[in-house]
Amino acid sequence: MKKVEAIIRPSKLKAVQRGLKEAEIPCITVIPVKGTGLQKSYSERYRGTEQSMILQSRVMIMCVISDSNLEKCINVIKENATENQVGDGKIFIYHVEDAIRLSNGTTGVDAII
Template identity: 65%
Template sequence: MKKIEAIVKPSKLKAIQAGLIKIGIPCMTVVPVKGVGLQQGFPEIYRGTEKSIVLLSKVMIICVVSDENLEKCIDVIIETGSEGKVGDGKIFVYDVLDAIRMRTRTRGDDAIR
């Protein structure tokens, strides 16, 4: 199993969620976050208020998926969440040791499908 953390533009959340549902990945956790990438918020805010320390609002979408579903999950997030511009977002991938559905004590891949 792998954990995907996709830090994306808030305006893309609905399209990404719809895309993931369409390929059979309906479970996710969404966290509002603030962050900056390489450009330190510039030029995403160059028409906005000038601030000395820039943190832009983003959403972090967390999905735990089977190894088999990893690449299609990444593809859908990129296809539905990108504009081809600076600040589109970033995806991090982690190994997951185990998952446990509390109701049934089901573990591993069976707990995430």
């Protein structure tokens, strides 16, 4: 299993959510976040160092998926969250040890499908 954390523009959330659902990846957690990336182009284009300290509002989509769904999940996020501009966001991928569905005790991949 893998955990995917995608930090994206809030305006892209609905499209990504719809895309994931259509790709049969319906289980997601969404967290509003603030952060900053490298911001090189951003600070150069605007007003220098002060600007680079500003935290941008973004949304983090977290989902735990089977290994076989990873490529599909990444593609859906890339297709729906990208404007091909700085600040589009990032995707982080983690290995997941185990999962437990509390309602019936199923574990592993059975708990996430």
